[in-house]
Amino acid sequence: MKDIVVADVRNFVLMGHTASGKTTLADAMLYKMGVNDRLGSVDQGTSLGDYTDEEKSRKTTIYAKSFCGLYKSSDGHNMDIVFCDTPGYADFFGQVIQASRIAGAALITVDAHAGIQVGTMKAWKQASALDIPRAIVVTGLDRENSPFDKVMADIKATWGDRCIPVLIPLPDNSAVVDVLAATSVPDSISEGVKAAKGALVEMAAETDDTLIEKYLAGESLTAREIADGLRHAVFDRKLVPVFACMALKNVGVGELLDGIARFFPSPADRPMKDASGKAIDTSPSAPFVGYVWRTVNDPFIGHMSFVYVCGGTLKADTEVLNVNKEQKERIVQFVALNGKKQLPITEAEAGDIVAIAKLKVTGLGDSLCQNGVKATFEPFKFPNPVMWFAIAAKTQGDEDKIGTALHKLAEDDPTIHVERHPDTHETILSGMGDTHLSVAVERMKKRNSVDVVLSTPKIPYTETITGRAEGHYKHKKQSGGRGQYGEVYLKVEPLLEGDEEWFDNALVGGAIPHNFVPAVQKGVVEGMTKGALAGCPVVKVKSTVYDGSYHDVDSSEIAFKIAGSRAFREAISKAKPVLLEPIMSVKITIPEHFMGDVNGDMSHRRGRIVGMESADGLQVITADIPQAELFTYCAELRSMTGGRGSFEMSFSRYDVVPSNVAQKIIAAAAKVKEEDQD
Ligand SMILES: Nc1nc2c(ncn2[C@@H]2O[C@H](COP(=O)(O)OP(=O)(O)O)[C@@H](O)[C@H]2O)c(=O)[nH]1
Ligand SMILES: [Mg+2]
Numbered sequence: 001m002k003d004i005v006v007a008d009v010r011n012f013v014l015m016g017h018t019a020s021g022k023t024t025l026a027d028a029m030l031y032k033m034g035v036n037d038r039l040g041s042v043d044q045g046t047s048l049g050d051y052t053d054e055e056k057s058r059k060t061t062i063y064a065k066s067f068c069g070l071y072k073s074s075d076g077h078n079m080d081i082v083f084c085d086t087p088g089y090a091d092f093f094g095q096v097i098q099a100s101r102i103a104g105a106a107l108i109t110v111d112a113h114a115g116i117q118v119g120t121m122k123a124w125k126q127a128s129a130l131d132i133p134r135a136i137v138v139t140g141l142d143r144e145n146s147p148f149d150k151v152m153a154d155i156k157a158t159w160g161d162r163c164i165p166v167l168i169p170l171p172d173n174s175a176v177v178d179v180l181a182a183t184s185v186p187d188s189i190s191e192g193v194k195a196a197k198g199a200l201v202e203m204a205a206e207t208d209d210t211l212i213e214k215y216l217a218g219e220s221l222t223a224r225e226i227a228d229g230l231r232h233a234v235f236d237r238k239l240v241p242v243f244a245c246m247a248l249k250n251v252g253v254g255e256l257l258d259g260i261a262r263f264f265p266s267p268a269d270r271p272m273k274d275a276s277g278k279a280i281d282t283s284p285s286a287p288f289v290g291y292v293w294r295t296v297n298d299p300f301i302g303h304m305s306f307v308y309v310c311g312g313t314l315k316a317d318t319e320v321l322n323v324n325k326e327q328k329e330r331i332v333q334f335v336a337l338n339g340k341k342q343l344p345i346t347e348a349e350a351g352d353i354v355a356i357a358k359l360k361v362t363g364l365g366d367s368l369c370q371n372g373v374k375a376t377f378e379p380f381k382f383p384n385p386v387m388w389f390a391i392a393a394k395t396q397g398d399e400d401k402i403g404t405a406l407h408k409l410a411e412d413d414p415t416i417h418v419e420r421h422p423d424t425h426e427t428i429l430s431g432m433g434d435t436h437l438s439v440a441v442e443r444m445k446k447r448n449s450v451d452v453v454l455s456t457p458k459i460p461y462t463e464t465i466t467g468r469a470e471g472h473y474k475h476k477k478q479s480g481g482r483g484q485y486g487e488v489y490l491k492v493e494p495l496l497e498g499d500e501e502w503f504d505n506a507l508v509g510g511a512i513p514h515n516f517v518p519a520v521q522k523g524v525v526e527g528m529t530k531g532a533l534a535g536c537p538v539v540k541v542k543s544t545v546y547d548g549s550y551h552d553v554d555s556s557e558i559a560f561k562i563a564g565s566r567a568f569r570e571a572i573s574k575a576k577p578v579l580l581e582p583i584m585s586v587k588i589t590i591p592e593h594f595m596g597d598v599n600g601d602m603s604h605r606r607g608r609i610v611g612m613e614s615a616d617g618l619q620v621i622t623a624d625i626p627q628a629e630l631f632t633y634c635a636e637l638r639s640m641t642g643g644r645g646s647f648e649m650s651f652s653r654y655d656v657v658p659s660n661v662a663q664k665i666i667a668a669a670a671k672v673k674e675e676d677q678d
Helices: 022-032 053-058 090-101 118-129 148-159 187-205 209-216 223-235 253-263 399-412 434-448 514-528 557-574 592-604 633-640 659-677
Strands: 009-016 065-072 078-085 105-111 134-139 163-165 167-169 176-178 240-244 289-298 302-311 313-315 318-322 327-331 334-338 341-345 347-349 353-357 367-369 387-393 417-420 427-431 452-455 462-465 469-477 484-494 503-505 541-549 577-591 608-615 618-626 646-656
Touching (some): 009 118, 022 065, 022 078, 078 253, 090 289, 090 434, 148 163, 167 187, 223 240, 223 253, 302 313, 399 417, 399 434, 469 557, 484 514, 577 592, 577 633, 577 659, 592 633, 618 646
Parallel strands (some): 009 078, 134 240, 167 240, 503 541
Antiparallel strands (some): 318 327, 577 618
């Protein structure tokens, strides 16, 4: 038992632009709380957070991780601090979506040197979308030309006057000053401290009618009143406290933890809500409700479910109900996590995160409950993939192994998708960017010892006809013994929208006996698998068989199938065939001043703009772009916009490929066919 009441638990998520010091800050907090006896470092590969091989070699966070520790605040309170570190890079935003879901508050890092960046905006947006109370930590103050005032101005310009500093650094960054407690401060910052304190007190007063009366009457508020008021203001998203912290030098970390204890809500203040909107009872005596916010498949630890305790008490050696799967799971033991460090514990309460090994049916997003409670949670919403590759085994015979590895990968990372394309027969791996996919491949290689090759996927072109035509074929073979005979006349025309009759029998007078008509139809089906232009599947064609002939002895199913298929092929090649390609509906979000570049690039991609609107100072372009032009768009849009542009897309429809483009595709298909015949 940790003897800490739920009201003294703080649970938050660290979010922000990549390389803005999140993991460094996590290590500093863990060191301060005594979780680690030395200060972990991202740069030296000793971070408790960035511990996987993939992360160490890139010196950046890829996976969301949870941490916890006890902290005795400066007013002598024992606090239980639980938090998640997240990656800042756009490719791994899925992890942020998962970790922010269980957060009681968000701590957003802003690098004083770089200011507010794309990733900072994205983090803020995510916190807003989930309506999470938030605070800002200013990092990197020791870097050249990075005064606190400057970044503070940037913060206020972006998110307004609700952002008020509560920890201000001394000019030499040797310590931070608590705005509310400071008595004597150097002249150079005294103005700033005074202004911040005034704004905070006013903010505190505004949270309560009696306090505002007191304030307006010129009476001073007590420290307790101010503290309570400010906590309410943060909770109501009216105040965003800003902390200065020099994590690398271990300066201001205790003050930051004090601030977290003072300003952030406890799980009891902001309980998780189930899918019906009902708050989960957070008290330790309530029935246990846990939420699986992340799962991991690791060859060393096996399958682990990361469970956020929404309420009640989880005890070791107990049975829970997986509500989503309607199956019971036995929980023998579990651990508290600090990155790679695992600490066996026997009880967990609201706000805690535990890792449970070897659950049988439990997956991401499931809830585990006890005592008849059947809470489930709104499913996660992840963005659609923006980058694809065809993936194949490097070594023949490894296909099954790859299948299993890919399946495990996609199970733990819902932003990874694996699909076998029915027409191109390729296995398509898709995700949020090239780094995302290359990490996935690296992970498979390391953990499942399978090597793969990635290539640009084949486009699933199809063919159709734009005119009507007739086709004829007589299949006749006489080579001793029984011969083969079947003759088919058929016509083709475009199949109209909504018409499901794609094969019609208009035979009269028994030109082809009834029992052979299904064989003709089979022939047409076979003909439709390979179009006349580039050998792609044929769609939206209506075939009508209207004449033919047969032979009493030599006619057979196979003969009519062959005749049907050849007659079909002749017909479609005369019916003005065209190639069709998949068109994606794309939504591109960019800062206004990139409009020219992005639009210019769009015309090179055969894109067509269908809408434009501005939102939050950003321009949102909706366009239809052929899929063939989008495989590398993710990387190119990022480089065109310095990482500030993003896009999402979904399949829209098939459209006719313009003839100049079609000619190239047809020529390439003919070449492949020729090579196959050699
Ligand atoms: N100068 C300076 N460097 C920092 C500070 N915080 C982090 N760094 C460095 O910035 C880089 C990225 O830090 P990291 O914690 O991995 O950032 P994250 O991507 O937000 O987790 C590392 O090289 C850190 O050592 C800071 O306050 N000052
Ligand atoms: Mg990091």
